[in-house]
Amino acid sequence: MAKVYKSVGGRKLTKILALNEAVQAELDVRTFEIAVRAEELLVQHRADGHARIDIDEGRVDRFVVLSDERGQQAALSIEYGRQASVVVRTDKDGNDYLDAVPPMDGLYVLATAAHLPKKRKGKVKVD
Structure with a gap:
């Protein structure tokens, strides 16, 4: 019998x-x-965004990353989508105003590129 260490x-x-x-x-x-x-899928949907696909390398693993550090930091919304919301913005004169942000379906760029199932992230409860 073989022994596996x-x-x-x-x-x-x-x-x-x-x-x-x-x-x-x-x-x-x-x-x-x-x-x-992933880059091919992202380019199909990019209008004027700054999102890009990067590869990070760990000691053992490799990671394909959807990065939007140069833009609105919306990588999570790009991948999974977002619900409609209202945000407070400030104009050039320093006046605050409400701005409606429309809902957006996720593009699932990384999931599709990696042949993974498209799963929407669950809601996080804040107590």
Whole structure:
């Protein structure tokens, strides 16, 4: 009967496998493919926004990121959509006014690009 060890030389077997050169190369390929698909989907909907697709690299994992740091920081709304709301804005003279923000369906750019199910984020309760 074979014996499977949880660690080798003090390192977890899962970590050793994850850091394998071939595994890391495949992660790079798949991350790039997802990022390209996500960028294609985002470009189809971009009017004048600043959102972009980035790739971040951790020690083991890769991340495809929808970033809107240069714009309205609306990446979450772009991905999952938003409900209608009213916000207080200030004009150039310093006067406050109410502005209606219309609802928007999510584009699910990252979920679609990664072939994941489209799930809307649940509401967060604030007590």
